Amino acid sequence: MINLHPSRKQLILLIKNYILLSIGATLLAITFVIFLSPNEIGPGGISGMTLVINRLTGWSEGWTLLAMQIGMVILGFWYLGRFQFLFKAIYVALIFSFGVEFLGQILPSGGITDDFLLNTIFGGIFGGIASGIIYFGGSSIAGTSVISRIVQLKTGLPISQIYLFVDGLIILLQAIILGWDRALYGLIMMFIYGIASDYILEGPNVISTAFIVTNQPEPISKILLDQLHVGVTAWHGTGMFTHEEHAILFCTVSRFEKNTLKELVKEIDPSAFIVLGYGNQAIGGVVRSKKNS
Numbered sequence: 001m002i003n004l005h006p007s008r009k010q011l012i013l014l015i016k017n018y019i020l021l022s023i024g025a026t027l028l029a030i031t032f033v034i035f036l037s038p039n040e041i042g043p044g045g046i047s048g049m050t051l052v053i054n055r056l057t058g059w060s061e062g063w064t065l066l067a068m069q070i071g072m073v074i075l076g077f078w079y080l081g082r083f084q085f086l087f088k089a090i091y092v093a094l095i096f097s098f099g100v101e102f103l104g105q106i107l108p109s110g111g112i113t114d115d116f117l118l119n120t121i122f123g124g125i126f127g128g129i130a131s132g133i134i135y136f137g138g139s140s141i142a143g144t145s146v147i148s149r150i151v152q153l154k155t156g157l158p159i160s161q162i163y164l165f166v167d168g169l170i171i172l173l174q175a176i177i178l179g180w181d182r183a184l185y186g187l188i189m190m191f192i193y194g195i196a197s198d199y200i201l202e203g204p205n206v207i208s209t210a211f212i213v214t215n216q217p218e219p220i221s222k223i224l225l226d227q228l229h230v231g232v233t234a235w236h237g238t239g240m241f242t243h244e245e246h247a248i249l250f251c252t253v254s255r256f257e258k259n260t261l262k263e264l265v266k267e268i269d270p271s272a273f274i275v276l277g278y279g280n281q282a283i284g285g286v287v288r289s290k291k292n293s
Contacts (some may be wrong), residue, residue: 018091020137025092026139028130029099035123037061037104038111040178043124044167046072046143052170052177062293064100069093072142079150087138092145096141116185122188128196135201144170176247203280208258210251212265213237213273217247224249227264251261252282 032047040055042048050064064232070093077086113119134140148162167190214220221232232251239246253261258276265272 002065008280014049017088017137017139019240020133021088021092021139022095022186024130024133025095026099027126027133029096031123031126031130032061032065032100033103033107034111035119037100038109039114039116039119039182039185041116041120041123041182041185041189042169042170042174042188043127043193044144044174046141047127048170048186049165050173052173055177060105062097062099066093066097069097069142072146073143075150076142079153081266088137089142092134092139116181120185120189122190123194124192125238127189128193128198129200131193132197132200135197149266151278206255207252207279207282208255208261209277209279210249210253210258210261211275211277212249212251213246214249214265214269214271215246216269216272217249220265220272223264223268224251224261228253228261252279 020205038041040051046068050061053064054061093283139293144166151162171183174186217234229252232249234249237248238245
């Protein structure tokens with residue numbers, strides 16, 4: 001259902017989302033015109049398919065992008081059935097496609113460098129950033145992700161495998177039509193694109209999370225609080241092999257302190273079981289005492 005009478009908060013969020021979509025789609029168009037099109041390198045998806053179609057037919061890249069995206073939007077609406085998906089995806093498609101069509105007449109037609117590797121790296125970086133911004137705005141590029149999602153719903157196959165298969169086919173087409181060198185650069189760009197997009201969405205891994213299974217929870221908690229100034233949460237657990245009771249401690253530290261944490265825990269309990277993971281952000285709790293700030 002479409003909310004015809006949004007609250008002020010909802011209206012502000014909607015405006016914010018469309019600003020993000022505008023920025024992301026415009027950056028995506030600039031990236032395509034400057035880094036992808038002049039060297040015919042694409043990270044799979046509709047960008048790669050557009051380069052193939054342009055080479056075969058000479059059709060305009062902007063209008064080809066628009067036609068494919070509108071087709072994907074229709075498929076997505078038909079099978080995924082969300083009005084919000086429909087409007088936002090069309091908005092992104094229009095800005096991206098018109099941006100490619102008209103910015104191509106303003107920006108340097110040959111890009112800013114002839115170096116394939118530089119175009120691959122920066123095309124992947126800026127394309128991934130643009131994609132991440134669009135995701136933040138509550139939408140996505142209406143491309144092969146729509147097909148992958150539909151196939152996943154129909155077959156139950158893991159979405160990552162479907163992505164790999166669909167984009168792999170497009171990379172193969174690029175190899176056949178555009179040449180293997182461009183296809184291989186396209187694979188590198190696809191990898192960088194994914195890393196950059198994930199970085200924008202998730203942020204850097206700035207904290208380490210620690211789970212500690214021990215029989216000496218009190219002294220370990222005290223030394224972590226005294227030395228690293230972190231709060232510790234504890235609960236009881238049972239080893240399913242030994243059926244012995246243990247304490248499970250949980251805390252977060254910076255990435256640079258994880259080795260110190262391991263050393264401190266092993267000083268108290270050499271048999272402690274430690275599992276370290278990564279997180280992007282810690283909110284609330286006793287993360288740092290005043291004397292460490």
